[in-house]
Amino acid sequence: MKTAERLESVQEYYFSKKLREVAALREQGKPVINLGIGSPDLAPPQQVVDAMQNGLKHSKAHQYQPYKGIPELRNAMTGFYSRYYDINLNAENEILPLMGSKEGIMHISMTFLNKGDKVLVPDPGYPTYTSVSGLLQAEVQKYTLDESQKWLPDLEALEQLGLENVKIMWVNYPHMPTGTKATADFFKKLTAFAEKNEILVVNDNPYSFIQNTQPLSILDTDIRSDYVMELNSLSKSFNMAGWRVGMLAGSSKNIEAVLKVKSNMDSGMFYPLQAGAVKALQLSDEWFLKLNELYSSRKKKVLELVKTLNCEAAPGQSGLFVWAKAPAGKSAESLVDELLYDKDLFVTPGFIFGEQGRDYVRFSLCATEEMIDEALKRIRS
Template sequence: MIQKADRLNDVKEYYFSKKLREVAALRSAGKPVINIAIGSPDLHPSANVIEALQQAVTLPNAHQYQSYQGIPELRDGMAQFYKANYHVILNPANEILPLMGSKEGIMHISLAFLNKGDEVLIPNPGYPTYASVTNLVEAKPIFYNLNAENNWLPNFDEIEKNDLSKVKIMWINYPHMPTGAVATKDDFKQLIAFAKKHNILIVNDNPYSFILNDNPLSILEVEGAKEVAIELNSLSKTFNMAGWRVGMVVGDAQIIKTILEVKSNMDSGMFLGIQKGAVEAFKLSNDWFQKQNEIYQERRALVWKIFDALNCTYNPNIGGLFVWAKIPADENSEALTDKLLYEKDVFITPGTIFGTNGEGYIRASLCVDTATLNEVLKRITA
C-alpha cells in the first residue's frame, strides 16, 4: 500500500461524506430515514435559468474549453449583481473571478497566499472546510471563539491576546453558518480596521445574504475594504443552483490575479451552458428572493415546532438556510442526534462538527418540504 501524504494526517473525511454513507446504509436496511441536516436546496432554479442552459448546448462553441476567467457576460452579470444588491462597484475585467462553486475558492485562496507554517484565523464554530484546507496546505489553524453572548461575532480583545505576527488570512462568514448570525456594517468596519492593523487578508464567505435576511451586506461596502478584504459568493443557495457549481471571488485586481495563477492550473473553465444559465440568474428581480423566502418562512415555522418538541431554544430573529438551536443542558449534541437517527429515523446535524463551541447545539436545514417536516414533527412527538 502506497503511503498517503503527510498533509492528510491532520485532515479527516468530511463529516457529511461519512455520515451520509451511514444514512444510506440505514435506508438500504429498510429504515425510512429523513434527512433535515444538509443545506442542499430542494427548490428548482428559475425556468429562465434552465432554458438558457438548454439553449446554450446547441451553440457552436458550447463543448469547447472556456476561458479560465469566465465569459465576459457572466462577469458583467456578477458586477451588476453586486452593484444592485450591495452598492459595490467592481471592474468585471479584473476584480471578479468566477469559480466552480465558492468551495473551490477556499482552496485556491489558501494555495495562493499561504506558505507552510503560516497561521490562519478560523471561526469556532464555523464551516469545517476552512480548517481542513488550512491543514492541507500545511498552514496552522488558529481558532477564534464565537458565542451567543457576543452574537457570534469576533471578540477582538480576546483574539489580540495571541501573537498575530504569523497570521496571513482570517476567515469570516456572515450571515454566519451554522448559527445564522448577521454582521452589521459597523461590525465589518471593525474587521477591516483589525485587518489593516495586523496586515491580515480577510475573506468573507457570503453565500447566505438573501435567505430570510432583509439587509444583504458585503464587506466590500466598507470604505478601504478592498485593501485587505475579498469576498466569496455563490449561486448555490441564492438561486437554487448548488449542483451547478457556480461561485465567485471578488476584490482587488492584484489579489484576484494571484488567485487566478492557482485556478488556471487547476481547471479548464466552466461549461458554457452553466455560465449562460448563471447570467440569467443574475437578471432575476427581487420577486425571486421574496417568493423563496415565503417558502422558507413556512418551513422555518415547522422547524421551530420540531425544536420546541425537543425542548430546545433558538433565536427567532435570525435568518439563513438553517435553524441553530441550543439543546437542554443535560444533553450532548452528538448523543442527541444519534438518538434521533436510530430511534426516530431523523438525521439532524450535531453542532460539534462546526467546532468545540458547537457543543450544546444542533442544526436543522430548511431544504426540506413542509410535508416532510410535518412527518419529522409527528415522529418526534410520537
Template sequence: MIISLAQRATQAQEYYFSVKLAEVRKLMAAGHDVINMGIGNPDQSPSEATIAALSHSASQANSHGYQAYKGIPGFRQSIVQWYKRVYGVSLDPETEILPLIGSKEGITHISLTFLDADDEVLVPELGYPAYRAVSQMVGANVVEYPLLEDQGWQPDWEAMQSLVNSKTKLLWLNYPHMPTGAPATRELFENAVQFAKKHKILLCHDNPYSLILNQKPPISLLSVEGAKEVAIELNSMSKSHNMAGWRVGWMSGAKAYIDAVLTIKSNVDSGMFLGIQQAAVAALQNTDQWHQAQNDIYRSRLDAAKAFLKALHCTYDESQEGMFLWAKLPENVLSAEQLVDELLYQKYIFIAPGFIFGPKGQRYIRLSLCMPAERIWQAVQRLG
C-alpha cells in the same frame, strides 16, 4: 503493497456529511424513510430562465469546448451588475471578478495562493469546516478566534488582538454566519476591515447566505470603505439561486488578489462549462419577486422547524438568517452526537450536531430548512 500517503492525507478527515450521509443511504436502502434535516441542499429549482439558458447553450455545437479561466465577459459583467443592484458595490468586470466552481473551490485556491507552511490562519471557533481543513492541508496552523454568544455570535475583537503575531496571514469571516445564523452588520464589517489593516492580514469573507430569510437589506464586506485593500469576498449561487449542484461562484477583490489566485487556479482546473456560465447570467437577472417567493417557501417551514426544536426542548435565537436553525440543547441531553444517532437510528430523522462546526458547538444542533414543511411536520410527529 500500499503506497504511503502524503502527510496532508493522514491529517485530513473525511467530511462529516460524507460519512453520515452514507449511513443515511444505507438505512434508506434497508427500507427506512429517513427525513434528512441535516444538510443545506436546496430542494427548489432554479428559475425557468436559468434552465432554459442552459438548455439552449448545451444544444449549440460550439458550446462544449474549453473556456477561459476567467469566464466569459458576459458572466463577469452580470456579477458586477448584480453586486451593484443587491449590495450597492461597484466592481470592475475585467480585473475584480474571478468565477469559481463554487466558493469551496475558492477557499482552496486562496489558501494555496497566500499560505506557506507554518503561516497562521484565524478561523472562527464555529464555522464552515473547510476553512479549518484546507488551512491544515496546505500546512498552515489554525488559530481559533472566539465568538461572543451573548452578543449575537460576533467576533471578540479585543481577545483577537493577542492571537495575532508575525506569522498570522489570513482571517476567515462569514456573515450571515453559518451555523449560528447571526446577521451581518456594517459595524461588524468595519471592525473587520480595521482589524485586517492594523495587523496587515488578508481578510477573506464568505458570503453565500445574504439573500436567504434576511431580515434587513443584504450587505457586502466590500461596501466598507478601504475593504478592497485588505479583503476578498466569496459568493455563491448554490443557496441563493437553488444551484448547489451546478457549482457556480466567484471571488471579488482588488486586481492584485484576483491575479494572484488566477495563477494558482489556472494550474489546477479549467474554465467553467459555457452553458453553466450563460445560465448563471440568466439566474443573476432573477427578479426581487423570484427571491421573495423562495424566501416565502423557507419562511413557511419555520413553524414546523421551531415545533421540532420545541419538542426536543431546545432554545434558539429568533434573529437568525439563512436556511438553517441553530439551537442549544437542554441540560438533560448528554451530547449532541448521542442525540443525533438516537434520532437517526430510532426515529429515522437526521440532523447535524453542532460540534462539526467547531468545539464550541458541542451543546448545539443545526436544522436545515431544505425540505417541504410537511416532511418537517412528520419529523415532529415521530418525536411524539
C-alpha cells in the same frame, strides 16, 4: 503506496461519512428524513434552466472556456453586486467566477499560505476552512464565537492574543451554522483590523439572501483593500448547488494572484452553466421574495419541532438552518443519535463546527413541509 503527509492532518468530511450511513439505513428499509444537509431541494428558476439549455446550442459551447469566465458572466456578477450590495466592481479584474465557492477556499489558501503560516478560523464555523488549511500544512488558530457576544469575533481580544504569522482570517456572515447577521459597522471595523494587522480577511457570503432582507458585503463601496476579499455563490440563493457556480471579489492585485492558481487547476466552466448563471444573476427581487416566503413557512414548522424537543433557538436567524441549543442535561450528540436511530430523523450535531458548537444541533430547511410534519409526528409519538 504511502500517502502524503498532508493527509495526516485531515479526516474525511463528516457529511461524506454520515450520508453513507444514512443511505445504508435507508437500504435496510429505514425511512430516514434528512434535516441535516443544506442542499436546496427546490429547482432553479425555469428561465435559468432554459438559458442553460439554450447555451448548449452556442457554437462554442463545448470548447474550453476562458479561465476567468466569459465576459457576460463577469458583467452579470458585477451588476449583481451593484444592484444588491451597492458595490461597484470592475468586471475585468475585480471579480473571478469559480466552480463553487468551496473551490475558492482552496484557491485563496494556495495563493497566500506557506507551510507554517497561521490561519484564523471561526469556532463554530464551516469545517472546510480548517481542513483546507491542514492540507496546505498551515497552522489553524481557532477564534471563539459565543452566543453571549452574538456570535461575532472579539477583535480586541484577538489582538491581545498575538497575531504573529497570521496570514488569513476566515469570516462567514450571515454566519453558518448560527444564522447570525453582521452589520455594516462591524465590517468596517473588521476591514480596519485586517489592514492594521496585515491579515487577509475573507468573508464567505453564500447566505446573504436567505431569510434576510438586507444583504451586506464586506467590500467597501469605492476603495478595494488588498486585505479584504469576499466569496459568494449561486448555490443557496438560486437553488443551483449542483451547478457549482460561485465568485470571488476583491482587489485586482489579489484576483490576479488567485487566477495564477485557478488557471493551473481547471480549464474553464462549461459554457451552458455560465449562460444559466448569467440569467440567474439578472432576476428581479420577486425571486427572493417567493423563495423566502417558502423558507419562512418551513422555518415555522422546524421551530415547532425544535420546541417539541425542548431545544432553544435564538430569534432572528437567517440562512438555510435553525441553530438550537440542546436541552439542559442532555448532550447534543446523544440527541442526534437518538433521533437518527429511534425516530429515523437525521439532524446535524453542532460539534462538527467546532468546540463552541458542542451543545447545539442544526436543523436544515431543505425539506418539504410534509417531511417536516412527518418528523414532528415521529417525535411526538
